[in-house]
Amino acid sequence: MPIFISSFLGNAFNIINSLVLKVTVGGNAVTAINLTNSISSLLFNFAFGATSGFAVILGNKFGEKDGKGIKESFSHSISLSIIIGLLITLIGIIALPS
Numbered sequence: 001m002p003i004f005i006s007s008f009l010g011n012a013f014n015i016i017n018s019l020v021l022k023v024t025v026g027g028n029a030v031t032a033i034n035l036t037n038s039i040s041s042l043l044f045n046f047a048f049g050a051t052s053g054f055a056v057i058l059g060n061k062f063g064e065k066d067g068k069g070i071k072e073s074f075s076h077s078i079s080l081s082i083i084i085g086l087l088i089t090l091i092g093i094i095a096l097p098s
Contacts, residue, residue, distance in 0.1 A: 006048060010041065043088055050084060051077070 014037055021029040054077035061069035 003048075010044065047081075047084060047088070051081065054080070 014033075017033060018030050021033060054073070058070065058073045058077065061073050
């Protein structure tokens with residue numbers, strides 16, 4: 001169910017974004033946004049999948065009542081999320097036209 005809700009909200013955001021841009025800026029902006037939707041969806045879904053995986057590991061440690069494992073899993077998930085975010089940002093900066 002969370003994946004469905006996430007996909008639904010993402011699609012709703014894209015539709016609303018397109019409608020607002022069409023009214024305020026024009027058709028070229030809508031085309032530009034629609035061309036980049038697949039890239040942003042790919043990055044968002046990758047981040048969502050990674051954090052879901054972190055939650056599974058953290059949930060297993062919680063079920064085992066492993067306090068030390070919970071703290072380690074949480075700190076590793078935060079660290080990896082920051083690294084993934086920085087990598088995505090770096091890729092975006094490199095791909096940005098001059």
